[in-house]
Amino acid sequence: MSIQIYIDADACPVKDEVLKVAERHDLVVTLVANGGMRPSRDPMVRIVTVAKGADVADDWIADNAESGDIVITADIPLAQRCLEKNCLVLGPTGKEFDPTNIGMAMAMRELNQHLRETGASKGYNRAFSSKDRSQFLGSLEMAIRKTKNI
Numbered sequence: 001m002s003i004q005i006y007i008d009a010d011a012c013p014v015k016d017e018v019l020k021v022a023e024r025h026d027l028v029v030t031l032v033a034n035g036g037m038r039p040s041r042d043p044m045v046r047i048v049t050v051a052k053g054a055d056v057a058d059d060w061i062a063d064n065a066e067s068g069d070i071v072i073t074a075d076i077p078l079a080q081r082c083l084e085k086n087c088l089v090l091g092p093t094g095k096e097f098d099p100t101n102i103g104m105a106m107a108m109r110e111l112n113q114h115l116r117e118t119g120a121s122k123g124y125n126r127a128f129s130s131k132d133r134s135q136f137l138g139s140l141e142m143a144i145r146k147t148k149n150i
Contacts, residue, residue, distance in 0.1 A: 002027075002028065003027055003068055003069060003070065003144070003147050003148065004027065004028045004029070004030060004065075004066075004069045004070075005018060005022055005027055005028070005029045005030070005069070005070045005071075005072065006029075006030050006032065006061045006064070006065050006069060006070070006071045006072070006087075007029065007030070007031045007032065007071075007072045007073075008032060008057060008058065008061060008071070008072065008073035008074070008075055008078060009031040009032055009033040009037060009057070010033045010034055010057060011074075012072065012073075012074070012092055013092050013128045013132075013133070014072065014092045014133065014136050015031065017133065017136060017137055017140070018072055018140065019042075019045060021137065021140050021141060021144065022044065022144075023042070023044065025144050025148075026044070027044070027144070028044050028045075028046065029044065029045050029046070030045075030046040030047075030048055030064075031045070031046070031047050031048065032048045032050060032057045032060050032061050033047075033048075033049060033050070033057060034049070034050060034051070034052045034053075034056065034057060035049055035052070037049060048060060055077075055078075058073075058075055058077070058078040058081075061073070061078060061082070062078060062081040062082060062085070065082050065085060065087050066085065066087070067085055067086035067087065068086065068087070068088075068147055069082075069087045069088070069147075070087065070088045070089075070090065070140075070143055070144065070147060071087050071088070071089045071090070072089075072090050072091075072092065072140075073089065073091065074091050074092055076097075076102070079091070079097040079102060080097075080102050083097060083098065083099060083102055088143050088146065088147055090136070090139055090140060090143055092128070092132070092136060093128075093132040093135060093136060094132070094135035094136035094137075094138060094139030094140070095139070096139060096143065
């Protein structure tokens with residue numbers, strides 16, 4: 001079984017970092033997006049362009065990722081679906097989603113959505129920082145090592 005990395009690539013701020021780390025570990029990376037991705041000459045990098053529409057990229061990743069694969073996404077419902085398939089899931093800030101924290105993440109997502117819908121929150125996300133990028137790199141390296149040892 002070969003580990004693969006799947007990236008929910010629409011608006012993912014750590015695509016380049018994933019590609020560099022995956023190359024070092026000789027892992028296949030699949031970037032899934034609704035469009036706007038440049039083809040790669042690297043045979044270890046696959047670009048999958050899906051139809052436009054809500055959750056189309058998420059559905060493709062959830063359908064294709066297998067147990068032991070690594071999924072990079074900020075989408076909480078996709079993270080939950082991939083955890084159900086025994087994938088290791090990281091957010092772009094390096095946060096690992098797992099069975100012990102995905103329920104709270106889903107609850108917070110629903111609460112924040114409700115606050116935005118009622119106007120109680122503007123829904124602004126903080127800017128992605130160099131600290132987030134650094135934390136992600138460390139988390140990805142640990143995730144790959146953990147997955148290789150399973």
